Amino acid sequence: MTQGNSNVMVRFDRVGKRYPSGREALSGINFDLERGEFAFLTGHSGAGKSTLLKLMMLMERSSRGQIFVDGLNLSRLRPSQIPYLRRKIGVVFQNHQLLFDRSVYENVALPLQIAGYTPAEAGRRVRAALDSVGLLGMEKRNPIELSGGEQQRVGIARAVVNKPPLLLADEPTGNLDPELSAEIMNLFMRFQQVGVTVLIATHDIALVERLGHRRLILDHGQLHEGHLTAGGQYV
Amino acid sequence: MSEVRRKPAAKTNDKRAQDKQSAGASLQKIGKRKRLSSWGAHHQLVAVETLLRLLKNPLASLLTWMVVAIALTLPGALWMALDNMQQFSGRFQESGRISVYLQPGTETVQGRELTQRIDQLPGVAKTEFIDADTALEDFRRNSGLDAALDFLPENPLPSVILVEPPLQLPHAELMNLVTQLKSYQLVDSVQMDMAWLERLQAILDLSERLIWVLGILLALAILLVVGNTIRLAIAARVDEIRVVKLVGGTDAWVRRPFLYTGLWYGMVGGLLAWLLLILCWVLLQGPVSQLAELYGSGFTLKPLSAGAAMILLLAAMLLGWLGAWWSVSRHLGEIEP
Numbered sequence: 001m002t003q004g005n006s007n008v009m010v011r012f013d014r015v016g017k018r019y020p021s022g023r024e025a026l027s028g029i030n031f032d033l034e035r036g037e038f039a040f041l042t043g044h045s046g047a048g049k050s051t052l053l054k055l056m057m058l059m060e061r062s063s064r065g066q067i068f069v070d071g072l073n074l075s076r077l078r079p080s081q082i083p084y085l086r087r088k089i090g091v092v093f094q095n096h097q098l099l100f101d102r103s104v105y106e107n108v109a110l111p112l113q114i115a116g117y118t119p120a121e122a123g124r125r126v127r128a129a130l131d132s133v134g135l136l137g138m139e140k141r142n143p144i145e146l147s148g149g150e151q152q153r154v155g156i157a158r159a160v161v162n163k164p165p166l167l168l169a170d171e172p173t174g175n176l177d178p179e180l181s182a183e184i185m186n187l188f189m190r191f192q193q194v195g196v197t198v199l200i201a202t203h204d205i206a207l208v209e210r211l212g213h214r215r216l217i218l219d220h221g222q223l224h225e226g227h228l229t230a231g232g233q234y235v
Numbered sequence: 236m237s238e239v240r241r242k243p244a245a246k247t248n249d250k251r252a253q254d255k256q257s258a259g260a261s262l263q264k265i266g267k268r269k270r271l272s273s274w275g276a277h278h279q280l281v282a283v284e285t286l287l288r289l290l291k292n293p294l295a296s297l298l299t300w301m302v303v304a305i306a307l308t309l310p311g312a313l314w315m316a317l318d319n320m321q322q323f324s325g326r327f328q329e330s331g332r333i334s335v336y337l338q339p340g341t342e343t344v345q346g347r348e349l350t351q352r353i354d355q356l357p358g359v360a361k362t363e364f365i366d367a368d369t370a371l372e373d374f375r376r377n378s379g380l381d382a383a384l385d386f387l388p389e390n391p392l393p394s395v396i397l398v399e400p401p402l403q404l405p406h407a408e409l410m411n412l413v414t415q416l417k418s419y420q421l422v423d424s425v426q427m428d429m430a431w432l433e434r435l436q437a438i439l440d441l442s443e444r445l446i447w448v449l450g451i452l453l454a455l456a457i458l459l460v461v462g463n464t465i466r467l468a469i470a471a472r473v474d475e476i477r478v479v480k481l482v483g484g485t486d487a488w489v490r491r492p493f494l495y496t497g498l499w500y501g502m503v504g505g506l507l508a509w510l511l512l513i514l515c516w517v518l519l520q521g522p523v524s525q526l527a528e529l530y531g532s533g534f535t536l537k538p539l540s541a542g543a544a545m546i547l548l549l550a551a552m553l554l555g556w557l558g559a560w561w562s563v564s565r566h567l568g569e570i571e572p
Contacts, residue, residue, distance in 0.1 A: 057481070059572050080485075087483035097478050111482040116273040158482070 006071065009035045009166055009197040010056065015065035017051055025051040026221045029065070033199060035165070038192040040208045041201040043218030049201040052218065053168050057089060058082050070165055087115055090159030090196075094171035096151050098143040104130070104154050105139035111162045129161040130154075133187060149180040153187070160191060167191055169200040173207070181207055278491070285495040289503075296500075299464050303504025303551065306457050308511040310450035311547055315512060315539050317442055322537065334426045335396040335416050346394045349421050353398060358412045361399040367392050377531065393423060454554055461500050461558030465493050469566050481572040493563045494556055501555020505548040512539050512547075 010033035017026040026048045033039060041049050054060040056069055058077065067074040070088050077085060098107050108129055112122040130136050133153040143151055152172060159167060169188065173181035185200075185207060192198045199216075202208060208215060217224040289296040335353070337346055343366045350364040365373075370392040375381050398416065400409055409427075416425050469476070479489055516538040527534035539547070 057572075059481075083480075083483045083485045083488075085483075086481065091481060097474075097481065099475055099478060101475075110479065113277070114479065114482060114484045114488055116277075118273055118276070162482075 007034050008068065009033050009037070009070060010199070011066075011068040012052075013066045013068075015055065015062050015067055017048075017055060017060065018063045024221055026055075026062075026218075027064075029223050031216060031223060031225070033197055035197055036192065036195050037214065038189065038198045039200075039214040039216055040211075041199055041216045041218065042203060042205065042208055045203060047218040048221045049203075049218055050170055053091075053170050053199070053201055056166075056168060057091060058085060083114075087111070087162060088164050088166060090162065090164040090167045092152070092155050092159045092167070092169040092172045094174035096155035098151060098154055098158075100142060100144045102142075103139060104135065104141050104143055104146070107143060107154060108158045108161050111158060115162055125161055125163075126157075129157040132160070132190070133157045148175055149183070152176065152180075152184060156184070156187060160196070165195075165197060167196050167198045169198070169202075171202055172200060173202065173204055178207070185211060277488075281491050282495050285492050286499050289496065289499055296503075299460060299500050300504045300507055302460050303457050303500060303555070304507035304511060306453040306460075307505060307508035307547060307551055308515075310446055310453055311508055311512050311539065312515055313442075313446045313449065314543065315516070315537075317439065317446060318539075318543070319537055320439055320442070333398040333400065333413065333416065335398055336423045336426070337394045337396065337421050338423045339393055341394050341421050343394070345421060346396065349419060350396050353396060353416065356412065356415060358400055358404055358408050359398055360401040363397040363399075365395050365397065367394045370395060454550075457501070457504075457551075457554045458558040458561060461497050461555050462562035464500065465497055465559045465562040466566055468493060468496060469563065469570075473570055476567070476570045477572045480570070486567065489567060490560075490563050494559050497555040497557075497559020497562075498552055499555070500558075501551040501553065502548065504555065505551025508547060508551065509539075509544050512544075 010031075012029045012031050015026060015029040016024070018024050029052065041052065043049055051060060055062050055067055055074070058074055062075065069085065072085060072088075074085070099110075105126055108126045109122050112125055117125070126139070127136060130139065133156050135150060135153055135157065138146070138150070138154075143154055146154065152175075156169075156172070159169075167188070172188075173184050176184065181204060188198050188200060189211075215225070337349070346364050346366060350362050353359060354362045367390050371384070371390050374392065375384055398412075400412060404412075413425055413427060416422060476489055516536060520536045520538075523534070523536040
């Protein structure tokens with residue numbers, strides 16, 4: 001399902017999500033993310049940040065409204081098509097979701113293996129991805145030996161190794177000190193600079209304010225838009 | 236709610252990042268042929284990986300393999316036994332003939348004449364005349380009662396005509412033939428070996444049915460054992476399955492290693508069952524030949540034929556695969572990122 005405006009990477013159109021328990025996690029969500037845009041998603045814990053990201057990955061289905069990702073109408077996607085949607089989206093988690101029964105290299109190579117790359121081609125891309133997060137030379141290590149910041153960077157390398165057009169991150173700096181957090185954010189901004197659309201959910205307001213990008217604010221399931229003005233206020 | 240659209244930030248001249256991501260952010264399309272060959276390569280990789288994984292944990296794997304092997308050996312051994320019995324009864328079928336005993340004192344010439352007349356009857360395929368003296372000679376040779384026979388004043392054996400009806404002669408015609416044979420004056424009695432053969436055949440048919448029932452029950456047992464083993468394997472790899480699904484692994488991709496694991500359980504179990512059956516044969520073959528010899532028969536125990544062994548192996552692989560499939564389809568859906 002393609003959509004008229006090919007400049008739009010993500011579109012939420014009056015999206016609502018009600019969990020079976022009856023809790024209204026999101027309601028009336030409208031926003032667009034253009035290709036190559038960088039935005040933060042903030043809000044108090046429980047405001048619906050994770051739910052919003054999960055809707056884009058089809059880890060959850062929306063109850064109302066329509067979501068488009070890279071021209072795909074998610075409400076019309078069959079379960080068998082979900083893997084191909086997820087291949088378009090790189091995703092980074094707070095707990096990085098690395099597998100400790102295999103090396104850094106094998107962790108990062110997993111999306112390529114799944115997408116059917118030859119080992120030689122995968123090897124080149126894995127090294128390029130590890131280089132871009134500053135971990136070249138760590139391929140053979142087990143991620144469990146790495147520091148928290150390094151593990152997070154392995155997670156980012158895995159998210160971008162397939163060169164997805166959209167990169168989502170859910171509290172990627174949640175466990176890191178401010179210095180490492182800034183480093184990780186710089187990494188994300190570098191990916192935006194080469195054309196990746198980036199959306200980062202975080203509650204690290206200080207960091208968000210310092211970086212000054214577009215900001216989507218969730219409050220009790222409702223979306224408010226804001227961006228930093230000279231006076232330090234959100235409009 | 237206002238929709239705010241902003242221009243993406245301009246690309247900078249960050250040389251390093253651009254080099255690494257020179258293809259931009261577009262999802263790279265992979266050619267169909269390349270995809271197919273990498274699909275094949277993944278099958279090979281998974282096949283080898285899963286086998287190595289099983290061999291890395293030999294004791295746990297051996298347990299499942301032995302259960303599969305024993306569950307297959309049981310019906311396999313019965314099948315082997317039945318196969319031998321059928322060969323045994325087949326031999327009798329060929330000699331399923333009518334013995335026509337002539338009155339004592341019948342002259343050889345008369346016997347030959349009657350034999351020729353019987354040979355012309357409908358429902359007779361073959362005849363053979365054995366006169367009393369030849370019968371005695373045969374008996375002397377085979378019975379080992381040589382010395383005892385010398386004490387008898389005269390030959391106690393009658394002449395006999397062996398009449399062989401064609402195979403598959405209808406029962407009614409057979410009975411007509413017997414009545415006809417009995418009506419000759421020279422004939423003392425007529426004996427037919429059919430009744431006990433029919434009983435033997437019925438017993439064999441019943442045994443075959445029993446083996447099927449037993450086989451099906453044990454096949455179900457294999458499904459359950461492999462299914463349960465695979466369930467444990469899935470539980471041990473929940474994290475991996477979650478991550479694979481997150482980064483775009485299809486259900487088929489997630490299923491593949493477990494299906495191969497099931498296939499290996501079946502295949503190695505089948506090979507072990509084959510070995511066990513050969514062992515059974517080696518252990519039994521000597522005593523069976525000895526016993527047969529005591530009965531004056533050249534019967535020997537046949538091992539399982541290569542064809543039957545292949546069927547056994549393929550069935551084992553199929554069962555292992557099905558057990559894995561059953562378990563995977565039940566449990567994989569529950570694991571979602």
